[in-house]
Each structure stands twice: as C-alpha cells, then as structure tokens.
Amino acid sequence: MxxxxxxxxxxxxxxxxxxxxxxxxxxxxxxxxxxxxxxxxxxxxxxxxxxxxxxxxxxxxxxxxxxxxxxxxxxxxxxxxxxxxxxxxxxxxxxxYRLRKQVVEPVFGQIKQARSFRQFLLRGLDQVRGEWAMICTAHNLLKLANAGR
Structure with a gap:
C-alpha cells in the first residue's frame, strides 16, 4: 500500500x-x-x-x-x-499489535530469502528509493499472482 x-x-x-x-x-x-x-x-x-x-x-x-x-x-x-x-x-x-509480527515482519525475510535481495545495487538516496519501490512492487505482484492459483 x-x-x-x-x-x-x-x-x-x-x-x-x-x-x-x-x-x-x-x-x-x-x-x-x-x-x-x-x-x-x-x-x-x-x-x-x-x-x-x-x-x-x-x-x-x-x-x-x-x-x-x-x-x-x-x-x-x-x-x-x-x-x-x-x-x-x-x-x-x-x-x-501482536498480529504485526505475523503480517509485516515476514515480508522482510521473504524479500531477503525468496527474492535473494541482500544489498542495493544503485547509489544515491533517490536511486535507492526507486530500487526499493521496484522491489516492493515486484514482491506484491508475485504474491498476488501466486494467490490467484
């Protein structure tokens, strides 16, 4: 969101x-x-x-x-x-509040493990923000695609 x-x-x-x-x-x-x-x-x-x-x-x-x-x-x-x-x-x-641990925290682990994201490839705050926006968008689109199966 x-x-x-x-x-x-x-x-x-x-x-x-x-x-x-x-x-x-x-x-x-x-x-x-x-x-x-x-x-x-x-x-x-x-x-x-x-x-x-x-x-x-x-x-x-x-x-x-x-x-x-x-x-x-x-x-x-x-x-x-x-x-x-x-x-x-x-x-x-x-x-x-306890639900936050189930809903939000796993996303960071999924992005690191399943998406193999370990470090930013671009440099500069604006570029890193753009890269993070793309990572979040790709993660959410993949989750939506898998939910439709």
Missing amino acids: AHRLVTNAADARALVPLIDDVRAHLGRKPRELSGDAGFANEANLAALQVRGITGYLAPGRARHGEADAAGRRRLTKMPLMSAMAVRLKRAGRRSR
Whole structure:
C-alpha cells in the first residue's frame, strides 16, 4: 500500500506521510494501523487521533517476559503514550499489535530469502528509493499472482 525509505534510524517522522500515501493509493484512510516502537510518540498518536485511525504502536521496547508494553520506559508525562500502553496491555495475547509480527515482519525475510535481495545495487538516496519501490512492487505482484492459483 505504501513504502518509505529514510536515512534516519528514528523513523517516527515517516508515519504521517505513510498514512497519507495509503490514503492516496486506496482512496480512503485506514481504519487501523500497527507499527513498531520507532513510530510511537505523542505527535504520531495525536495525528492518528485527528484522522480517526485506531493505532497500535508499542510505546516502548518490552523484553521477552515483560508484561508491560512500554518496557522500562516511564510515560508519566505522555498521556497518549500511557493510554496506548494500557490498550496493548489490556488486550494481552489477543492484541491487534501482536498480529504485526505475523503480517509485516515476514515480508522482510521473504524479500531477503525468496527474492535473494541482500544489498542495493544503485547509489544515491533517490536511486535507492526507486530500487526499493521496484522491489516492493515486484514482491506484491508475485504474491498476488501466486494467490490467484
């Protein structure tokens, strides 16, 4: 639906443009959104609220066995992040956020293993973005073709 390649490891600022791209491609906004801890901040949660999108963004990095979705992060001065931590904790094992591991993460493994993509061949940010767009498009077209069999 949408992709984005940035040079900054902190990808929080990419969330709103991705939502806008999804809306442009589908002609409507998504009803729900799931993303990793890199996308979770007060500004993004406020943007989701304004757009009427139910978000499932991990407010921190919980280690294996930790019950709190925020991990060790203290959210006392972040009301939206605190509410998100409560939402994820309340849902427990049935959380919509847990589906992200089944839906999104395997794509990167499939692109690396099944498509044998290990490194970019082009140089320069614009060219790498174009190459990534082609890889994502080819991956999605192949999945659609195989789904029709």
